[in-house]
Amino acid sequence: MLEQEPDVAADIFGDRIVQARQFTAALAQHGEERGLIGPLELPRLWSRHILNSAVAGPLFPAGGRVGDIGSGAGLPGLVLAISRPDVQWVLIEPMERRVAWLNEQVADLGLHNVEVLRARGEDWKQGPVLDAVTARAVSALRTLIPLTAPLVRDGGELILLKGANAANEVTAADKQIRKFRLSNVRVEPVGEGLISEPTRVIRATVR
Secondary structure, three states, X not given: OOOOOOXXXXXXXXXXXXXXXXXXXXXXXXXXXXXXXXXXXHHHHHXXXXXXXXXOHHHOOOOOEEEEEOOOOOOOHHHHHHHOOOOEEEEEEOOHHHHHHHHHHHHHHOOOOEEEEEOOHHHOOOOOOEEEXXXXXXXXXXXXXXXXXXXXXXXXXXXXXXXXXXXXHHHHOHHHHHHOOEEEEEEEEEOOOOOOOOEEEEEEEEO
């Protein structure tokens, strides 16, 4: 059974809550059959996935162009595109069926700030042009840095959504952090006081 919408969802999404509800309902209806979410996720879809992604929204630069590596079901990319219409989002996903889902949702939700690109992060050909790159539940930080940092302009940011092991991932990625000249690498909890389990975000500046 789908988790009841938490009261705080309307506070987090503001006037974008209608689109957030529409996307959540679509994911609940089609997510398992299309291989986007597991069968155990419905009872925690709002809290564990939608709001977990949305609380990171304020971290992204207004007017910026942001990439989401491995968008999958649209977590966090579509959720962030709903909550931050003032940001341009590039959803980068290699699997055709997931790309089809992302394009369907962009059309159904009327999102004009989203571009869906069928590719892997390492296939990016445009160079370091993005203001920030995000990812959620893709891979360990040491693997993720080489996929994300080359896409970001000088002075831009990695804003990566992680779990409870985030600090250990930073330690384990020391070699990659130095190789890709990342600075001000830190773990920030976001959503404290809003959601029961704050989202841990690894942030780093790309130089």
